Amino acid sequence: MGYISVAIDGPSGAGKSTVARAAAARLGFVYVDTGAMYRAIGLAVCRKGIAGEDAAGIIAALPEIDVRLSYQDGAQHVLLCGEDVSDAIRTPEIAYYASKVSAVPEVRKFLLDVQRDMAKKGNILMDGRDIGTVILPDAPVKIFLTASAEKRAERRYLELCQKDRQLTRESVLHDIVERDRQDMTRAAAPLRQADDAVLLDTSDMTLDESIEAVLQIIREKTED
Numbered sequence: 001m002g003y004i005s006v007a008i009d010g011p012s013g014a015g016k017s018t019v020a021r022a023a024a025a026r027l028g029f030v031y032v033d034t035g036a037m038y039r040a041i042g043l044a045v046c047r048k049g050i051a052g053e054d055a056a057g058i059i060a061a062l063p064e065i066d067v068r069l070s071y072q073d074g075a076q077h078v079l080l081c082g083e084d085v086s087d088a089i090r091t092p093e094i095a096y097y098a099s100k101v102s103a104v105p106e107v108r109k110f111l112l113d114v115q116r117d118m119a120k121k122g123n124i125l126m127d128g129r130d131i132g133t134v135i136l137p138d139a140p141v142k143i144f145l146t147a148s149a150e151k152r153a154e155r156r157y158l159e160l161c162q163k164d165r166q167l168t169r170e171s172v173l174h175d176i177v178e179r180d181r182q183d184m185t186r187a188a189a190p191l192r193q194a195d196d197a198v199l200l201d202t203s204d205m206t207l208d209e210s211i212e213a214v215l216q217i218i219r220e221k222t223e224d
Contacts, residue, residue, distance in 0.1 A: 033069070034126060042100065043080060067080060103182065200213055
């Protein structure tokens with residue numbers, strides 16, 4: 001029997017990573033957070049002083065960038081040139097850079113083989129914005145996980161306000177809406193629901209309910 005790949009796509013702030021990580025743990029699958037890989041490249045670009053709009057500069061920096069995912073005690077760690085940047089990539093500034101670098105086709109090609117190779121080595125649950133449409137188009141399970149912009153902003157605000165008390169709900173909502181616009185209109189692999197993906201709107205779900213809904217979809221798709 002071959003390995004099972006689960007592709008979860010959706011907009012920023014939908015809770016993909018949290019839900020996917022928990023579902024993978026319950027299933028005993030390897031969790032792959034592709035968004036973290038783009039954030040790591042965004043962090044590298046930011047540290048080099050390259051503007052997010054400077055596509056040529058971003059492309060020129062790629063040969064000097066090494067991004068890997070490692071797993072310790074079941075937890076994913078993001079390594080940038082050997083440095084654990086798992087916490088450093090979780091800021092609004094780096095989210096902005098991640099959106100910019102992910103719109104550069106050469107960056108997506110840079111990570112494509114790494115991401116696909118992971119699916120050849122075991123059962124995986126991978127989340128991002130183009131997993132079901134580009135990275136793993138043949139995945140037997142595809143889920144498009146979303147929520148209203150207002151609900152996503154509220155969740156993100158509660159997550160980030162502990163770190164940055166100057167944030168407001170309005171600024172977070174603005175960032176969410178702008179990120180949606182960038183992701184859906186970019187030329188390279190824009191965010192969209194795959195034709196054969198199951199739509200899961202978690203606006204009115206608790207975290208536990210969202211995780212259980214994802215697990216139920218996976219069970220139904222893999223038992224056919």
